Amino acid sequence: MRDVFIAGVGQTPVTKDHRTRGRYLGAAAVKAALADARLEPKHVGALYVGNMLSGILANQQQLGALIADYSGLAGIEALAVEAACASGGAALRVAYQAVAGGIYDAVVVCGVERMTHVERDSVTRALATAADWEIEGVCGESFLSLNATLMREYMRKYGIAAERFAPFPIAAHGNALTNPHALLHKSLDVETYLASRIVTDPIRLFDVSPICNGAAALVLVAQHVAAERAAPRVRIAGSALATAPLALARRPDPLDLTAIGASTSQAMRQAGVDHGDIDLFELHDAYTIMTTLTLEAAGFAKPGAGLDFADADRIGLAGDLPLATFGGLKARGHPVGASGCYQAVEAYLQLAGRAEANQVDGAGVALVQNIGGTGATVVSHVLLRDD
């Protein structure tokens, strides 16, 4: 397999304004990424689109061909990849394979989602398609209720008080303040966190990522194309996707997200890095309980000790494991099928030294992880600065 590099990135601001339709969001991100990479459309081999909800919420499938057309790439190979909220990461994985496997020298991956043009109840129902409908959905479970089940069981098992989770969203909101593409520009403190309404017990408003719209894209290229471009170069050194049963009831221990462990260790092994080498972790903080369980399943903390990281000194931009450095799903926002690409764009900006106010000093190794459902699909990538 060949080395794969990120040659350029593009993103639209994450927003609640639904006036821009999905095809234009996607095209804006793709065009921005191509411009950033200084790559002509004629040199692009394929476009891979990550999306979860367009068919359900916008009556629009076949986003591959559609966004190719609106991006000035009409005619090229294009298809959509779906893995619920991990659609963006899964599309990145397919794009990675196309370059690593020698199919193409340059491809574009774009994650796109538009969610705010319909009623909130429609979105809640649509998001429940990421769960096991026959086992969970038909019983009225939503993504909120499933995460509430995990959070309640976690708090019970380890005797955790609600305020312990607060530092995760507080840090995310802090990082989003200086991210012009973030949805939320509002700092958060413990008092506000604790005073926020319970959405689904024990989940508070600030434990949840917001419903929003956005698109992000990356240009992936082979080494000889990357070599024509200026340093620093960012390489995708590890790429892995693992799965688990969708329904919590089909897993031996719902608090053990096995697909996180499998995909993290596989991506890190491929990249030749260990936990101590990771300079920042763009993780899937759709819920604070998901952040907590991720840190454990990914091997950064023992079971029950994930909240040891809930500390500004550890996860801030100057901490030993900066998380969600541009605000994460929580505060940059979580346009579901796009999030995996936003995460990779942000990790790229960090490693390329282009993160400006959000820069993690000396960032050389990033772990990026995108999750579908309650851990049923987990895509992990390790990005390295390759000077």
Next chain:
Amino acid sequence: MRDVFIAGVGQTPVTKDHRTRGRYLGAAAVKAALADARLEPKHVGALYVGNMLSGILANQQQLGALIADYSGLAGIEALAVEAACASGGAALRVAYQAVAGGIYDAVVVCGVERMTHVERDSVTRALATAADWEIEGVCGESFLSLNATLMREYMRKYGIAAERFAPFPIAAHGNALTNPHALLHKSLDVETYLASRIVTDPIRLFDVSPICNGAAALVLVAQHVAAERAAPRVRIAGSALATAPLALARRPDPLDLTAIGASTSQAMRQAGVDHGDIDLFELHDAYTIMTTLTLEAAGFAKPGAGLDFADADRIGLAGDLPLATFGGLKARGHPVGASGCYQAVEAYLQLAGRAEANQVDGAGVALVQNIGGTGATVVSHVLLRDD
């Protein structure tokens, strides 16, 4: 890139019986393909699922992880690929890349669709998501009406009478008679074709493929895995995907399906074969007009001459270009996201000499083509018997 072989196939009977849910349809096809390939689940690297409508019609996304779980493959890499009615072919293309690129030595691709558990109007509306919703769908266009537009314009431009199209469905119905997996086991004659009701003028009932359920799967392997298995071996010698704008209004000539031309010529060039080498063509006969336009755009006939093939002597099993040898989308049935995999399964059976009553004598080269929308995504594969 490495050579890629088909080591085994599986399919469920295409049916209108909706009692078997999608996950079980998919798992049945995957398990049958693994058994046919004599491959243990532990040797499978990834599962790629082609599906178009599960999120819309069954509230179920994330079919990759779901079907992996129910197929005894829990934990492995799995994701879904979507390109409307070309989803199965697009998933086959991604699976091909994973083996050709050296990512995995053995993967499974599965196309699955379940359509008959909801009202026909819901299916019609769901299928319209393959068109450009903002341009066509919002105006009330359906897949029937768009194909009717193409057929009407074709008949007008070339002065064609309706009965000229009849040989295509007649041949397909004839081939399906001896295919135990086909939905329709009913022979068709010109009188019945002409007497059938007009669904959307000028499309008659027998110009259209039926709404149905089914799943088909293939095991793709690298050469060293194929070498451990008995001859004849079937190799995927060409693989290509091309796109065009979704909306007919955005194409210079709606009767010129450019993505068919591009993907056909690319796949044939990669395989080193010419039109005269093709022993059978599993084409996307969702509508008789699509068959006609395909034969022209793929280079088998000049524009306006596609109906020269509408002749039992040319397209029958003993003809010079056998089409839809197991009944095609028209009579085997068109469970949309699954059709691309059914086509590949059938082409494999022909080349492996396992087609029984449907065998094309001496079949050595097959062209397989799956189309999304009215030609917006076209996936072409050339399969070769490699003795």
